[in-house]
Amino acid sequence: MHILNLIRWKNLLMIIIAxxxxxYALFEPFPPLTALDTTSFIILVGATLCIAAAGNIINDIYDIETDVINKPKKVIIGNQVSENLAYNLFFALNVIGIILGLYLSHHVGKSSFFSIFVIISIALYVYASYLKGTVLLGNLLISFLVxxxxxxxGIFDLLPQLIPATRTTQMTFLNIVLDYAIFAFLVNLVRELIKDIQDIDGDYxxxxxxxxxxxxxxxSNKIAFAVSMIPIGAVIYFVVTYLYTQIFAIGYFLVFVIAPLLYCTIKIFSAERKSDYQHLSMMYKLIMFFGVLSLLLYPLLLK
Structure with a gap:
């Protein structure tokens, strides 16, 4: 169980669900030609999880000093898991993830895609070892990786099969994924800003x-407040532009995404205590979850 907590299994579960x-909710029910069968897709998920888990481990290794102050009861490395074991797991998971990525890239006929996994692995290490403690650069990088x-x-399932006959349809679905990725980036960016405010004592x-x-x-509160309005505007634009005739979808986004985003923006403005920021951080996790869960609407909307 300590290992599962070290790799942050709840965050990894969110990646699997997304x-x-x-x-299977966006691509498979519809016409676009895809490159990944079930086995290949499992390999993609496995490669992503391995590299993400390795990133979580190295982040905890470099965060021992700050975590002792910010969240002393949740410090795993040095208590439940030795630092030596953590480093071994970090290297092993990176190697496995990169090997899986290499195989997958050759399988879809795009060998150059292998570099994506290497770059992500390096970026996670650079984030944990250096950029996390810098102004905004670390926040932007980790949000981009999310x-x-x-x-x-989309990169591994659609791009290798991009052909003139189905290009328009494939690009439509790729753009939908891009919109969700932008949403994930924005929501995570706000959450990162909030976490920095929450952890200011240990970080200092x-x-x-x-x-x-x-x-x-x-x-910083004012900046987080201003940035928190961007995903609200982005989601409203998305709903008005693409879902204006779908009453059920509009209702879903209003109740489970837009309303919670508005609530969090209001709470940021008045947040003062550490518990306020912890609550906001959890709320943005839930918003991310319900935002991703909206992908289940597409088989109903696009019939």
């Missing part, structure tokens, strides 16, 4: 230079 829904977990399905003592440390908690 990728499965893109593949978005990539959705885009990987560890010598980091996150946004709240540089400009203060109050100004």
């Amino acid at each position: 990728q499965v829904l893109v593949k 978005a990539m977990s959705l885009l990987l399905v 003592k560890a010598g980091m230079n996150t946004l709240p440390i540089i400009i203060g908690r109050e100004r």
